[in-house]
Amino acid sequence: MTIEIQSAQPADTAEIAALFAGGFRPEVTQLLVHGCHGAAERIRMQLASASACAESAYFVARSFRGIAGAAEMRKRPDGLFLNYIGVRLDCRGHGVGTALLSGAVTLAAVLPVNLPSMSFTRTQPRSAGTAALD
Numbered sequence: 001m002t003i004e005i006q007s008a009q010p011a012d013t014a015e016i017a018a019l020f021a022g023g024f025r026p027e028v029t030q031l032l033v034h035g036c037h038g039a040a041e042r043i044r045m046q047l048a049s050a051s052a053c054a055e056s057a058y059f060v061a062r063s064f065r066g067i068a069g070a071a072e073m074r075k076r077p078d079g080l081f082l083n084y085i086g087v088r089l090d091c092r093g094h095g096v097g098t099a100l101l102s103g104a105v106t107l108a109a110v111l112p113v114n115l116p117s118m119s120f121t122r123t124q125p126r127s128a129g130t131a132a133l134d
Helices: 010-021 039-049 096-108
Strands: 004-007 056-063 066-076 079-087
Touching (some): 010 056, 010 079, 056 079
Antiparallel strands (some): 066 079
16 A cells, blocks of 8 residues: 655544544543544644644545545654554554654654654553563
8 A cells, every 4th residue: 555644734634533533432532632523623723823833743644545544743842742643444454554653753853843752651550460661
């Protein structure tokens, strides 16, 4: 599958919101910003502002079938972090997610913020037999 990674456009927002919301169970989705009514409009407004003050940068993976995946990178004082990533079900297993993450980091590196960084957050206490992230 041939894909191209690029910055998202305002016309992409409904598909982006659906991809992000579709990655969670319905009972969880309704609790998330991308599962709320108006999520696509929120993303569209962020894309339309296209300023250094926007809190997120959105990227899409395009294939011959349209948007195959989307990612949201958020600004932090120490760089950027991946907030959401979603790949269409019929496009999974074809390297779309890997290409999207790599391309988003490359494209985000030229945004007017610090260099991209990755961090891991532990949400559960470590128990016996679990691997450490640090």
